[in-house]
Amino acid sequence: MATTRxxxxxxxxxxxxxxxxxxxxxxxxxxxxxSWPSRAEAANGKTSxxxxxxxxxxxxxxxxxxxxxxxxxxxxxxxxxxxxxxxxPGEGITGIHITVQGEVPGxxxxxxxxxxxxxxxxxxxxxxxxxxxxxxxxSLA
Numbered sequence: 450m451a452t453t454r455x456x457x458x459x460x461x462x463x464x465x466x467x468x469x470x471x472x473x474x475x476x477x478x479x480x481x482x483x484s485w486p487s488r489a490e491a492a493n494g495k496t497s498x499x500x501x502x503x504x505x506x507x508x509x510x511x512x513x514x515x516x517x518x519x520x521x522x523x524x525x526x527x528x529x530x531x532x533x534x535x536x537x538p539g540e541g542i543t544g545i546h547i548t549v550q551g552e553v554p555g556x557x558x559x560x561x562x563x564x565x566x567x568x569x570x571x572x573x574x575x576x577x578x579x580x581x582x583x584x585x586x587x588s589l590a
Contacts (some may be wrong), residue, residue, distance in 0.1 A: 458483065471496065473555040489538045496535065499534040506574045511546055513575075514568035518553055521564065526552040527590070544582040552590045562587045 454476075454522045460469035468484045487495035504583035507530045518525050530549045549565055556564075569575050575583055 471501070488536060497536070498538045502542070502545075502578070503532040503534045505574075506534070506545060506547065506578065509574035510549070510568055510572045513572040514549065514551070514565055517564050517568050517571075518551075518556070523553050523556040523560070526554060528552075529590075542581050544583045544584065545578060546586070548586045550588055550590050554569050556589070559588050 454579070455474040456471060457474060458469050458471045458580075461467055465485050468482065472480045472481050483497060484495050487493055488497040488499065502550050510532070511528050511530045514528055515525055528549060528551045530547065533546045533548075534542060535544045535546075547569060551561055551565075553561055563585040565585060569583060569585050
């Protein structure tokens, strides 16, 4: 069964001086302020499309890796994943770097790296973002 999730943004003003609020409608967990300076300079307590992409990518990747590891008979005890999404004004998103550290009983470093590479390739968010360079650093704790 397919699912659809919703969010919406209300934006006021022009790009450089305006501001907006992103609302996560499906979960109802919050509203988050967004602005051009929070995207192109310092966050200053506001979010950006790139931070939201990083959140989506790190959580999707973690789920894909956990599923792959469990399917191979080595379920993880813990995965800690971060995604760094780089935005260059005038160019757009220029790359994403995923860093994952795992606690996986019975699995060696090479096996973990291989599973992480497979998760990077098969994670639905990675596939949706395939138009940009995605790199990976993976290690066991």
